[in-house]
Amino acid sequence: MTTTAKPAASDAPKTLPDTPPEVSGLGHSMKRKEDPRFIRGRGHYVDDIQLPGMLYMDIVRSPYAHATIKSINTDKALKIPGVLAVITGETLAKFNLHWMPTLMSDTQMVLPTDRVMYQAQEVAAVIATDRYTAADGVDAVEVDYEQLPVVVDPFKALEPGAPVLRTDKKDKKDNRIFHWEVGDKQGTDRAFSGADVVVKQDIYIPRIHVASIETCGCVADFDRVRGQLTVYMTTQAPHAIRTVFALVAGHVGLSEEKIRIISPDIGGGFGGKVPVYPGYVIATAASVVIGKPVKWIEDRMENLQADSFARDYHITAEVAAKKDGTMTALRIKTLADHGYADAAANPSKFPAGLFSICTGSYDFKNAFAEVDGVYTNKPPGGIAYRCSFRVTEAVHTIERMTDILAHELKVDPADLRLKNFIAPEKFPYKSALGWEYDSGNYSGALRKAMDKIGYAALRKEQAEKRKKGELMGIGISSFTEIVGAGPSKHFDILGIKMFDSCEIRVHPTGKATARFGTKSQGQGHETTYAQIVAEELGIPAAHIEVEEGDTDTAPYGLGTYASRSTPTAGAAGAMAARKIRDKARKIAAYLLEASEADLEWKPGRFSVKGSPDRGVTIQEIAFAAYTNHPQGMEAGLEAVSYYDPPNLTFPFGSYICVVDIDRGTGAVKIRRFVAVDDCGTIINPMIVEGQIHGGLTMGMAPALLEEISYDDQGNVQGGSFMDYLLPTAMETPKWETDKTVTPSPHHPFGAKGVGESATVGAPPAIANAVVDALAHLGVRHIDIPITPEKVWRILKEKGVAE
Numbered sequence: 001m002t003t004t005a006k007p008a009a010s011d012a013p014k015t016l017p018d019t020p021p022e023v024s025g026l027g028h029s030m031k032r033k034e035d036p037r038f039i040r041g042r043g044h045y046v047d048d049i050q051l052p053g054m055l056y057m058d059i060v061r062s063p064y065a066h067a068t069i070k071s072i073n074t075d076k077a078l079k080i081p082g083v084l085a086v087i088t089g090e091t092l093a094k095f096n097l098h099w100m101p102t103l104m105s106d107t108q109m110v111l112p113t114d115r116v117m118y119q120a121q122e123v124a125a126v127i128a129t130d131r132y133t134a135a136d137g138v139d140a141v142e143v144d145y146e147q148l149p150v151v152v153d154p155f156k157a158l159e160p161g162a163p164v165l166r167t168d169k170k171d172k173k174d175n176r177i178f179h180w181e182v183g184d185k186q187g188t189d190r191a192f193s194g195a196d197v198v199v200k201q202d203i204y205i206p207r208i209h210v211a212s213i214e215t216c217g218c219v220a221d222f223d224r225v226r227g228q229l230t231v232y233m234t235t236q237a238p239h240a241i242r243t244v245f246a247l248v249a250g251h252v253g254l255s256e257e258k259i260r261i262i263s264p265d266i267g268g269g270f271g272g273k274v275p276v277y278p279g280y281v282i283a284t285a286a287s288v289v290i291g292k293p294v295k296w297i298e299d300r301m302e303n304l305q306a307d308s309f310a311r312d313y314h315i316t317a318e319v320a321a322k323k324d325g326t327m328t329a330l331r332i333k334t335l336a337d338h339g340y341a342d343a344a345a346n347p348s349k350f351p352a353g354l355f356s357i358c359t360g361s362y363d364f365k366n367a368f369a370e371v372d373g374v375y376t377n378k379p380p381g382g383i384a385y386r387c388s389f390r391v392t393e394a395v396h397t398i399e400r401m402t403d404i405l406a407h408e409l410k411v412d413p414a415d416l417r418l419k420n421f422i423a424p425e426k427f428p429y430k431s432a433l434g435w436e437y438d439s440g441n442y443s444g445a446l447r448k449a450m451d452k453i454g455y456a457a458l459r460k461e462q463a464e465k466r467k468k469g470e471l472m473g474i475g476i477s478s479f480t481e482i483v484g485a486g487p488s489k490h491f492d493i494l495g496i497k498m499f500d501s502c503e504i505r506v507h508p509t510g511k512a513t514a515r516f517g518t519k520s521q522g523q524g525h526e527t528t529y530a531q532i533v534a535e536e537l538g539i540p541a542a543h544i545e546v547e548e549g550d551t552d553t554a555p556y557g558l559g560t561y562a563s564r565s566t567p568t569a570g571a572a573g574a575m576a577a578r579k580i581r582d583k584a585r586k587i588a589a590y591l592l593e594a595s596e597a598d599l600e601w602k603p604g605r606f607s608v609k610g611s612p613d614r615g616v617t618i619q620e621i622a623f624a625a626y627t628n629h630p631q632g633m634e635a636g637l638e639a640v641s642y643y644d645p646p647n648l649t650f651p652f653g654s655y656i657c658v659v660d661i662d663r664g665t666g667a668v669k670i671r672r673f674v675a676v677d678d679c680g681t682i683i684n685p686m687i688v689e690g691q692i693h694g695g696l697t698m699g700m701a702p703a704l705l706e707e708i709s710y711d712d713q714g715n716v717q718g719g720s721f722m723d724y725l726l727p728t729a730m731e732t733p734k735w736e737t738d739k740t741v742t743p744s745p746h747h748p749f750g751a752k753g754v755g756e757s758a759t760v761g762a763p764p765a766i767a768n769a770v771v772d773a774l775a776h777l778g779v780r781h782i783d784i785p786i787t788p789e790k791v792w793r794i795l796k797e798k799g800v801a802e
């Protein structure tokens, strides 16, 4: 096969805005409305909240990964002036609050009564008049532990005779949480037996941590007189949390209408702030019992050691193909290490999230995937870290396997992809594992990326360099994502259907407030949501105030994670605005003394067809809605939409990475990285570019640097920033971005999500580039993170390292 350079896909359909800059609807790179407060240090985060009489909580944590608690002595702690209470599992057990449900309908301890299951697990909480006294109290609590055998390796956890970890579950005889499978096993097996070529590879996608700038925390404020609980919380899903709180604590008198969850500004969530962590519940219980506000803010090491973990998938993947390179079947077997509880943030019916997108961008006729979830002595994992529920794991697997197959067949990995892509005319496309992809043009994106980076010239350069013994690699990743959960018929969280919402109120002077059921954590919703409403109503985005995150004011929604905001709440914004426009049309007809059918709409104004001078602006209509509306019509101009998407959206992209490897140290340097993304209609090109820049950096991190591992006693390695290596400006290359635009046919304005595309697409592009640089030495696969040490050992073994 040869690499044929065909013209790149054009940017059609159009990307130019319909509205003028003063309105700033879709397609304008409007500056972010939220940035003036963020860049001036005026953001309002949970830790900024100060309430009169507020107390502080700090947590005693287990030094052991598995141990019996023989006793907890709180006497010394309680003698410290300023320490008011020490809460233990026994305290909570009196109210039956020592265990709580997880989002996957498993159970998790709030505080233990008899046993700890991972290092850094919460053991007791100290409530004091200030943060430092609370910390002194923590030091003074004496816990007597007796160590138990530790289960760290998920494979060993399933061996006969392995200690059964969840002895609290009556009939549990082993450490398997679930077995899940999808696809046609027999058909896939048959395709494998008839294949010309089969490649097989074990791939480990390690446990990593979101490491957001802001750690988790809350201020719980129970008003005893009104029986009302307000919790300011670092949560990405305030409404769902309120419902979970009501379900968990209804029996002690907390009723949903008396609970208010407020998510103020959030300093990065990335999926890590979706679950309910024990600290939230303990602080709330403390406030209810003491009757004063209680603040709990994790420190950095607590955050890195105890919550917000993702990935941890041990995968064996196989691809079957014909001699000519046609991929015919995919078979994947996975062991998922969930830690001691299945607290993954997946939709209920999907124990392995959306891992079944693993056929990726390729037209596989047969596929079968199975996943076993396993308990180990680690903190609960499985959060959807900047990833729509296991898409990162799926994409990494299929993109690595495609390169491994190309290597086996001795063909160019770009050609192999172009041969096997789902063709543009096949959309909507039903995948072998059951998804209906909405739209795509994969070859268009890859050819554009190849043109931009100068692929053919790079391959020539690589051949020259190889002759001189220099190590240069080129890696491609052509990923397909699956984002925007619902539809509610398939997706729910603990039974709560997944949809999202928007409520718009247009005020008499023509300005508007729009409230959404999602919650931005830095993505710029205050700007882009305003742009959506501006596009639909012609009210300038600057005059549309966007609010999210307060359960007392925002309509019920499922929150922001898994790139779902644009496909769901963004769509709800357009639908609510369209309801308002329908009413505005009626008012305009009344004001213009014309029939509705004779009116035409240009953003911001209705006019009479054929008489463009006879018109009324949306601002005039808004005023009339409160001062001069037709008899029999209700006053006001507002609407709400609960949007249940008919399908998910399937953003995609092609990334190409060029690396140079130092023969002496094994250090990998990303020389160039071209990212062509397609998220359908773009709301704000500048914000999308920012999302991709950030995502690429967050994708590079696990590819080259980040991993949380454990020693054989379950001691966490990587529990501080000394050894959990976040990328800095030093490691981050200059990202080169571009786009194609393939609108979603079912989204009200054709948009797909984008927040996670780059985190998902980048790791395999980088891993493929490194393996490509070493392929002539016989290297076929390296597990991420590809650290200099790993590469250096390979070079040493191959006799290449200097």
Ligand code: CDP
Pocket: 523, 524, 525, 528, 529, 560, 561, 562, 563, 564, 565, 566, 567, 570, 679, 680, 681, 682, 683, 684, 685, 687, 688, 691, 751, 752, 753, 754, 755, 756
């Ligand atoms: O759910 P989350 O906000 O994390 O992800 P998203 O829906 O992909 O959106 C991330 C940011 O990019 C938001 O500010 C979106 O409004 C913006 N975006 C856009 O401008 N155009 C798109 N087609 C998709 C997202």
